[in-house]
Amino acid sequence: MLQSSEPSFRESVDIMFNRAVALMDLTPGLKEKIRVCNATYTVRFGVRLRGQIQTFVGYRSVHSEHMEPVKGGIRYAMSVNQDEVEALAALMTYKCALVQAPFGGSKGGLCIDPRQWDEHELEQITRRFAFELAKRDLIHPSQNVPAPDMGTGQREMAWMADQYARMNTTDINAKACVTGKPLNAGGIAGRVEATGRGVQYALQEFFRDPHDISSAQMSGALEGKRVVVQGLGNVGYHAANFLSEEDGCKVISVIERDGALYDPDGLDIPNVHDWIQSHGGVKDYPGAAFVEDGATMLEQDCDILIPAAMEGVINLSNADRVKAKMIVEAANGPVTAGADEVLRARGCVIIPDLYANAGGVTVSYFEWVKNLSHIRFGRMQRRQEEARHQLIIEELERLSDVVPGWSPSADFKAKYLRGAGELELVRSGLDDTMRQAFQSMREVWHGREDVPDLRIAAYLVAIERVADSYRTKGL
Numbered sequence: 001m002l003q004s005s006e007p008s009f010r011e012s013v014d015i016m017f018n019r020a021v022a023l024m025d026l027t028p029g030l031k032e033k034i035r036v037c038n039a040t041y042t043v044r045f046g047v048r049l050r051g052q053i054q055t056f057v058g059y060r061s062v063h064s065e066h067m068e069p070v071k072g073g074i075r076y077a078m079s080v081n082q083d084e085v086e087a088l089a090a091l092m093t094y095k096c097a098l099v100q101a102p103f104g105g106s107k108g109g110l111c112i113d114p115r116q117w118d119e120h121e122l123e124q125i126t127r128r129f130a131f132e133l134a135k136r137d138l139i140h141p142s143q144n145v146p147a148p149d150m151g152t153g154q155r156e157m158a159w160m161a162d163q164y165a166r167m168n169t170t171d172i173n174a175k176a177c178v179t180g181k182p183l184n185a186g187g188i189a190g191r192v193e194a195t196g197r198g199v200q201y202a203l204q205e206f207f208r209d210p211h212d213i214s215s216a217q218m219s220g221a222l223e224g225k226r227v228v229v230q231g232l233g234n235v236g237y238h239a240a241n242f243l244s245e246e247d248g249c250k251v252i253s254v255i256e257r258d259g260a261l262y263d264p265d266g267l268d269i270p271n272v273h274d275w276i277q278s279h280g281g282v283k284d285y286p287g288a289a290f291v292e293d294g295a296t297m298l299e300q301d302c303d304i305l306i307p308a309a310m311e312g313v314i315n316l317s318n319a320d321r322v323k324a325k326m327i328v329e330a331a332n333g334p335v336t337a338g339a340d341e342v343l344r345a346r347g348c349v350i351i352p353d354l355y356a357n358a359g360g361v362t363v364s365y366f367e368w369v370k371n372l373s374h375i376r377f378g379r380m381q382r383r384q385e386e387a388r389h390q391l392i393i394e395e396l397e398r399l400s401d402v403v404p405g406w407s408p409s410a411d412f413k414a415k416y417l418r419g420a421g422e423l424e425l426v427r428s429g430l431d432d433t434m435r436q437a438f439q440s441m442r443e444v445w446h447g448r449e450d451v452p453d454l455r456i457a458a459y460l461v462a463i464e465r466v467a468d469s470y471r472t473k474g475l
């Protein structure tokens, strides 16, 4: 996929980092300290499966410990390697700094094709991997807190959390050792949708300012904008679904492993998602054109392109044919450093990964706080809030005697009376986080003439915060 002239993923992140620090007043020593990955642990372990010992290779990389615990997902894929894990760990450091989640950056991976193993086998493999990591404090509520990533989800997180708890039977905070757990195993409402929801909030925030919208050669609201989504996994599905159902975007193409779907009037995302779940791909989906060479749809004329799968999909081999006015990096590293330059030169606005997909780790942060506080968000105040709202409604209803023909509408009453539950609070916290992070990026983007794009702005804000933390607490 990548051209041989292109740097590796880790080098690509380094190039972006270097472009940003060149604009900063940091000592060379501090720049280097922030850039490098602190440590990467490689583990090879055997599991007896199908009558023989199978050996697996896994990694957990810690990029920066300026704040602890360090945080980041664990990926299950055959393509996992040290370079990739280190690139992803570095992105986690900057992502957490940008959205002010109080963590350093980390990432893990296991070289495995999860589709090759049944559930029971995956549980044995996951528990053994978790054991190896926990033994070295690479899973630990106050040291290193994994989460889902490509190829993993709630199920794997539940196994890991349970494995840690078995090894640390007296740790009252054991549940906070991983995030992205199922609700009944210490998870939080809204974590599954969080990354996709964050993509939606990021776009909503961008579309609040006419000046920003015109910088992306567009006008008007999100409604009616033509969107192409690559990868309808957890992130891509939720982003596509919220943007089409709630913001009126037209998702004209969905690109999957086996090809792409195209419908200029907009696809029915829940339907396409159901089809993929039951048929394993998009082929033969009725009601939309099928494009065999799916990757060509990355080059489709559209307003917003959302790569939500792998790194490196927009690279030097296709960047000059990508026509989208705006790219939202829902995946980590989908645009290579070389492609980034090509796209910038032609005026394409890129909402960078460290901001665009930060919804996941933001809600992970809320889950970790919930686990440490041992109480569900909203449990103390919800009914009290409802009771106070009831008082206002009663007062308003008394007014209807004074102003004949007037009374509060039933819709207003229903909405106003309902106190916020955990899901509403999580969404509100996420929305606030995405708005604040965008504004901190935007200030630098527009406020400094030497800052050409949002990616450099995001890196500047993030690196400055990491540098600040090293300055105040020492190395």
Ligand code: GLU
Pocket (backbone or CB within 6 Å): 071, 072, 073, 074, 145, 146, 147, 148, 149, 150, 179, 332, 357, 358, 360, 361, 362, 364
């Ligand atoms: N794997 C996700 C990411 O790349 C989530 C990380 C987390 O929640 O810790 O941001």
